[in-house]
Amino acid sequence: xxxxxxxxxxxxxxxxxxxxxxxxxxxxxxxxxxxxxxxxxxxxxxxxxxxxxxxxxxxxxxxxxxxxxxxxxxxxxxxxxxxxxxxxxxxxxxxxxxxxxxxxxxxxxxxxxxxxxxxxxxxxxxxxxxxxxxxxxxxxxxxxxxxxxxxxxxxxxxxxxxxxxxxxxxxxxxxxxxxxxxxxxxxxxxxxxxxxxxxxxxxxxxxxxxxxxxxxxxxxxxxxxxxxxxxxxxxxx
Amino acid sequence: xxxxxxxxxxxxxxxxxxxxxxxxxxxxxxxxxxxxxxxxxxxxxxxxxxxxxxxxxxxxxxxxxxxxxxxxxxxxxxxxxxxxxxxxxxxxxxxxxxxxxxxxxxxxxxxxxxxxxxxxxxxxxxxxxxxxxxxxxxxxxxxxxxxxxxxxxxxxxxxxxxxxxxxxxxxxxxxxxxxxxxxxxxxxxxxxxxxxxxxxxxxxxxxxxxxxxxxxxxxxxxxxxxxxxxxxxxxxxxxxxxxxxxxxxxxxxxxxxxxxxxxxxxxxxxxxxxxxxxxxxxxxxxxxxxxxxxxxxxxxxxxxxx
Numbered sequence: 001x002x003x004x005x006x007x008x009x010x011x012x013x014x015x016x017x018x019x020x021x022x023x024x025x026x027x028x029x030x031x032x033x034x035x036x037x038x039x040x041x042x043x044x045x046x047x048x049x050x051x052x053x054x055x056x057x058x059x060x061x062x063x064x065x066x067x068x069x070x071x072x073x074x075x076x077x078x079x080x081x082x083x084x085x086x087x088x089x090x091x092x093x094x095x096x097x098x099x100x101x102x103x104x105x106x107x108x109x110x111x112x113x114x115x116x117x118x119x120x121x122x123x124x125x126x127x128x129x130x131x132x133x134x135x136x137x138x139x140x141x142x143x144x145x146x147x148x149x150x151x152x153x154x155x156x157x158x159x160x161x162x163x164x165x166x167x168x169x170x171x172x173x174x175x176x177x178x179x180x181x182x183x184x185x186x187x188x189x190x191x192x193x194x195x196x197x198x199x200x201x202x203x204x205x206x207x208x209x210x211x212x213x214x215x216x217x218x219x220x221x222x223x224x225x226x227x228x229x230x231x232x233x234x235x236x237x
Numbered sequence: 238x239x240x241x242x243x244x245x246x247x248x249x250x251x252x253x254x255x256x257x258x259x260x261x262x263x264x265x266x267x268x269x270x271x272x273x274x275x276x277x278x279x280x281x282x283x284x285x286x287x288x289x290x291x292x293x294x295x296x297x298x299x300x301x302x303x304x305x306x307x308x309x310x311x312x313x314x315x316x317x318x319x320x321x322x323x324x325x326x327x328x329x330x331x332x333x334x335x336x337x338x339x340x341x342x343x344x345x346x347x348x349x350x351x352x353x354x355x356x357x358x359x360x361x362x363x364x365x366x367x368x369x370x371x372x373x374x375x376x377x378x379x380x381x382x383x384x385x386x387x388x389x390x391x392x393x394x395x396x397x398x399x400x401x402x403x404x405x406x407x408x409x410x411x412x413x414x415x416x417x418x419x420x421x422x423x424x425x426x427x428x429x430x431x432x433x434x435x436x437x438x439x440x441x442x443x444x445x446x447x448x449x450x451x452x453x454x455x456x457x458x459x460x461x462x463x464x465x466x467x468x469x470x471x472x473x474x475x476x477x478x479x480x481x482x483x484x485x486x487x488x489x490x491x492x493x494x495x496x497x498x499x500x501x502x503x504x505x506x507x508x509x510x511x512x513x514x515x516x517x518x519x520x521x522x523x524x525x526x527x528x529x530x531x532x533x534x535x536x537x538x539x540x541x542x543x
Contacts, residue, residue, distance in 0.1 A: 011326060082338070082382070087312075088341075
């Protein structure tokens, strides 16, 4: 597994897609910082935390592109013939790819968290308390967990579609995915739900959301694994 | 000699259509095995089954004396393959693509990457991105990848596809050098008869999913030799005269009234005289050359591509 994982990271390291991590992570805090500087607003940490909305809006597209790229490009570049003729089980490659996507999601959310805190220190006038710091950390961790649980779904679509485009289309359709945990069509409320789950304000029950997404994760992981390991690889596929 | 690769009744059906129909391949160690067939004959499907990319509907594959199971992929350490167009990552250089392969194959010695590039003559362009390489270079990189981990058998599916005559010649020479200098068993598929004829010492002809015949080097030589053909009224009497009077040993009755003689072609006049004097009616005498192409066409009932 280590060699396969290292190979997947090697491929990612040499690709332009890696730029999506800083772009996706920093777009939201940078935009809000510019907005605050132009308007002359002086938000509190609680108000500043709501900039998460742009990040939550962007990430389904971002992560579906990454998943599609890591998995589907093997079919698009005809490298699937090579990948599946290495002396490793097919499942090893799929798991390694899912782990790599997980790592990019975690890296993006960590960078977004770091950017949020650093730009916040510039824009927000009040001092950063441990409580505010932890809310920011936990809210980003919740976003990461949310999208990690959706990787097998994007993976399945990439395997079946043999292209990254279907995954991106589903990623676009996934923009409302946070509704599942927010239980609301209002994005602001969704973000408020994430922030409350992270410890800001009135507590919320996150378990129903986790059970739904966890089930999705397991079901699509199983289906993806079956399709990836059992299907024939034909010419041009 | 030991077989390095065999298939037993290997079959693949797609929606009721038999793409590969109960084929029994026999590849001996050290062979250059030419897998010849028209486009769509079932060559690539067979190779994909050998490489575990397609699950056979029936039959089995034995490699290195062991029956292969789809889940046991250890034998891939001993196989180098290039299936159809070589697939590489366009954003990585020739060197980086091979490095990736080296790492996945668990080769600790970094020198093997440069060695492979050297063998196929790509050292000068090793830092060039795969996407910027010419088709011939891409094919050679595919062979470099297949060679890098020092395989015992090399499986090349149409390695000269899309190449110009110079590129085809280069790849052909490379394959011959590999077999001669490194003693690697090579299985090469092609729809071009002349290409296979110049490379292989063993040929398997596949047509409409069926393996029609496997020919050895002797068979191939036989198919390419000159002979004199007598059309006579009595082939048994003619055979007796040729053998007893003319001292011919290398001859064959191919069909009633037809004898082919493979020796002493310069003495055709004398043989004709002896037959006539013995009362045999010689209807026709000709010197002919049987080619592998004639044989291939006869087997497949169509046109070949040179």
